[in-house]
Amino acid sequence: MQDIPTFDEIRAAILRDTVSLNPDADVTADSDNYIRASSLASCATGQYAHQAWILKQFFPDTADTEYLERHCNLRGIRRKNATLAAGTASVTGNTGATIPADAQIRCGNLFYRVRTAVVIGIKGTATIEIIATEPGTAANQHEAVAGQFMSAPLGVATDVQIEQAAGGTDTETDSALLARLLELLRRPPAGGNKYDYKAWALSVDGVSSAYVYPLHRGLGTVDIVITSGNNVPSDEIVSKVQDYIDSVRPVTAKNSFVIKPDVTKVDVKVKVRLFGATLDRATADIRQALQEHFSAIKPGDSVIASQLEAVISDVPSVTDRKMTQPTTNLTAETSKKIEWFMLGKVDVSML
Structure with a gap:
């Protein structure tokens, strides 16, 4: 791309043309011609900058966020939304005590809610399913951590142990969105090859990376291993990916199986x-x-x-x-x- 002239270069060119038209013209720094040339150079500099910006929007790898999304939308690619981390927690209390759905648990600055009501068993313990109240990777818990009920149900201990929580991802970044678009441009849909399966998996919210193993279980089979936030995905994300791939894969494919590593x-x-x-x-x-x-x-x-x-x-x-x-x-x-x-x-x- 041709270099854009600077403000000083544009003004110098205008003054040069002025002298060419009138050799006796005053072009010193305090002259009217110099002031007029400065004004014109300022306008021209803005026009050059705007044209350079427009040119950047023509190409997805240099486009700003808004125009990158438009490039992607033209090819059916959308930015992936942030997802909620989900997992399990262990609680203790009196046998028969009920932990209602939507009861909130606090873990530091993070909050989770109980997904379904659970009754504590005869051993005085129960495992509950939890989901984060806010999306993002911050809510992922890879090891057991302590938490507390915000308002412990009757007969249930306040302290809770969150066993694990996975599947939380942040909103897709521009670089990740661009990478998916460039992958599509370099490897357009090909009727169900391994790159198509990877693209299908990566288009689902919560999937950070996908690895495809053709013929892993024999002829006509494809295994797709997915990760979420650089960790194991939640069962909900696996189910969503499986459903989506089943809806778009070739009808002649014998079996496609989405699995966790x-x-x-x-x-x-x-x-x-x-x-x-x-x-x-x-x-x-x-x-x-x-x-x-x-x-x-x-x-x-x-x-x-x-x-x-x-x-x-x-x-x-x-x-x-x-x-x-x-x-x-x-x-x-x-x-x-x-x-x-x-x-x-x-x-x-x-x-």
Whole structure:
């Protein structure tokens, strides 16, 4: 694209033309010609900027949000909405006590509500289904955390243990929306190949990534593994994806199955020699570095022990290390299930 002239360049060109028409014209900085040229240059600069902005909107990879959405709408792609995290919680109380639907539970600054009424059993415990009151990834709980009823029902303890909550996602970003559009442009619909299945899955609210395994269970079968917010999706999201794919897949396809990845936690134990940092500080840095590494591991990927050692060695305060777990590479199971390795406990001690 041709470079847009600057304000000074435009004004200089106007003054040059003025002198060309009238060699005796005064074009000094305080002259009328100079002031008039400055005004015209200011208008021209705005017009150039507007034309450059219009040109950016022609192409989806440079378009602003509003026009990016219009590019996507023309091809049947819409921005995915944020979704609610859903999961389970354990409660205790008197046998026969009822926990009504919509009872609210607080966990820090997050709030959940009970989805369906539950009666506490003879053991004095019950498992309830919960769903976040606000959408977003913040409500996902990957490990058990404590919560409290906002107003505990009669005969029910106030304290609650939220076992897990998954499926919460934020509103789709411009970059993710653009990535889906570019994928469609580069790989247009092809009658049901694996890229079509991926595009169908990614179009459903709550799906962050999708991995397609053609013929995974034999001829005519397709397995689609989905994730949500870099974690396992909720049953509700899996059901929505399954229903949508069943409605758009080729009628000749024998079976298409949307599944969750099977998560395996990988504990890491390492002894380190440090310089310029405490053990607590180094442990936090090592865990963060490992978490970033594991976040790039997809369902079905293996864990390479030497890569973990390299990640730990790259932490600035670590001068030496000896990893004792895992000691060998971990190969993901993909025949009967799709295994997904995620970071577990990180145990760091001095070498």
